[in-house]
Amino acid sequence: MHKDFFCMPLHLDQLAAFVNVADLGSFTAAADKEGLTQPAVSLQVKGLEQRLGVRLIERVGRRAQPTAAGLDLLVHARRLLQESAAAEEAMMPYRDGASGRVRIGSGGTASIHLLPRAIAVARKSMPGLEITVRIGDANDILRDLEANRLDIAVVALPASGRNFEIEPFYEEELLAVAPAGSLMPEGGPDAAFMRDRTLLLYEGGNTRRAIDAWLAAPDTRIRPAMEFGSIEAIKELVAVGLGWSILPGLALKRDRAGLVTTSSLNPRLTRRLGMVLRRDKHLTRGLREMMKCLRAFKG
Incomplete structure (x- = not known):
């Protein structure tokens, strides 16, 4: 192997394709999520495997699963992708007057009766803040939070997860x-x-x-x-x-x-409602503002 091989940078697109295949258990599902063809995703994962010199994905029955090496890489890949997203988000206030993005997951009651008022206060403070809300079952919401598809969850407690920080607020x-x-x-x-x-x-x-x-x-x-x-x-x-x-x-x-x-x-x-975040979550200005507004909610 050439001595300069590991000086070559890792490609974020390849890492994202690998993480999606590992999370979804399917090259086809990963392709649908990314808006690509299945062969394109397969090529990205294969390129990453060639770059690292190890096999990252194996088929177990009809499901694609990470190998032992893949499981180790997932930890680093998620961190790199999160840091990349954080870097991009940090630049948003300087582009087109935007002020960042916050993705919230919540159950039905909080999304109808609590979040609108908290969001209105946050948007008043940061008019350019982009806020999206996903409504769903608490277990699904927490899975998406773990996978970093959401920035914060508002759920009825208790909530569990080794990677979560949980703050009761109401x-x-x-x-x-x-x-x-x-x-x-x-x-x-x-x-x-x-x-x-x-x-x-x-x-x-x-x-x-x-x-x-x-x-x-x-x-x-x-x-x-x-x-x-x-x-x-x-x-x-x-x-x-x-x-x-x-x-x-x-x-x-x-x-x-x-x-x-x-x-x-x-x-x-x-019952107690709580904010749940990943322990390693980068707290952007928009996310900090949203959390402050939730803490101030009086019903």
Whole structure:
């Protein structure tokens, strides 16, 4: 091997292609993500393998997976790509009056009732800040955060991950919700009372686990009448008299025309929302501003 071989620079396009194939398990999926042809992605990975003199990707069944060498390279490749993105983002304020980009991942309630106000404050401070929001299941959001496809996640806690920094920033009460005019027990409904109602509950996630734990009785498994992936849908169904629910307070602050009745539970039930970032995340000015606005949120 020529002595100057390792003096040749690594190509970021080749590293990006390699990381995408490793993450997605497919050359075709990586090509779709990058807007390239499958042969082009294969050529980039092959060029990287030739450059380093090791095999980086192997096929296991129908899935493409990193070799032992590939797994070691992934750590460095992600860091190099992140530093490259950070360098590019640092230049954005000097180009066309832009002020950077923040990619946020969040669940439905926070994205509808919390993020718009925080984003509005951040944009007032940095008018050129580009902010995108992805709404999804918390597990999917955290996977994208780990893969650096998002800059920050706003999720109901707890959240776990060795590479994450987690900062709680807002405590939210979960409330009993009933059709307008329903009578609530003095002091708020307790678990036994709620278990006797026709329950319409949100499906999955930390919020549902907290509700199930609050409702739990010895030797009793909670079986709601219906489960939904949309809190807004549950509100509408409660409003037309199909049942009761337990929902985040943020989702109930703008109940139009008094269609539902709400009450604190007995005992009171809350959940915490947190900001989650990668430990090695470069905190751009825009990301710092967004975090400051989230910390200042008062509901």
